[in-house]
Every structure is written in C-alpha cells, then in structure tokens.
Amino acid sequence: MSEQSLNVRFFARxxxxxxxxxxxxxxxxxxxxxxxLATLAKRGGPWAQLNTGQPVMIAINQAMxxxxxxxxxGDEVAFFPPVTGG
Numbered sequence: 001m002s003e004q005s006l007n008v009r010f011f012a013r014x015x016x017x018x019x020x021x022x023x024x025x026x027x028x029x030x031x032x033x034x035x036x037l038a039t040l041a042k043r044g045g046p047w048a049q050l051n052t053g054q055p056v057m058i059a060i061n062q063a064m065x066x067x068x069x070x071x072x073x074g075d076e077v078a079f080f081p082p083v084t085g086g
Contacts, residue, residue, distance in 0.1 A: 004073050005024045005027050005073060006026075006027045006075050007075070007077070008024070008078075008079070009021060009076065010022075010078075010079055010080070011078060011079070011080035011081075012080050012081050013081050014050075014056070014079055014081060017046045018047060019046075025040075027074070027075070030070070032067065032068050033066070033069050033077060034067035036071055036077060037050045037051055054082075055081075055082050056079050056081065056082075057079070057080050057081065057083075059077070059080075060075055060076070060077055060078075062076070
C-alpha cells in the first residue's frame with residue numbers, strides 16, 4: 001500500500017454482500033470516514049447501502065470512530081454492521 005492510499009476492510013455481512021474484504025483506496029486530504037462511505041456508495045448495487053442502508057460502524061486504525069472522523073493516507077479503515085446482542 002502506498003503512502004497516498006487507505007487500507008479499507010469490510011467485516012461480517014458487509015464482506016459477504018459486497019463480495020470483498022479489502023480494498024485500497026486513494027486518500028485525498030481532508031477526507032472523513034463519511035466521505036469515504038459516500039465514495040464507495042457511488043459504486044452502486046450493494047455498495048449503495050453504505051450511504052443509505054442500515055447503519056455501519058467505523059473503526060480507524062482499530063479504534064472506534066465517527067463518520068466525521070478524519071482519515072489520512074496510511075490509515076486502516078474498517079466498516080462493519082452494528083453488533084447486536086441477545
């Protein structure tokens with residue numbers, strides 16, 4: 001992975017529905033996790049759920065984050081569905 005990119009990972013049902021567990025994405029300056037979700041959602045099909053579907057939890061460098069959290073080149077950003085208990 002180059003210094004100008006992000007390592008994006010998907011877990012649980014997202015991994016299955018999107019058909020991938022990992023992507024390398026460009027890392028524009030000033031990007032937030034919400035911006036990254038919107039960019040991915042523009043791919044259409046099952047990707048659209050990332051911006052309009054069920055809630056998605058976010059971790060940046062293995063720490064829980066919010067949609068407005070900044071993402072920078074070299075970060076690992078993980079998206080996964082909310083954990084439900086029983």
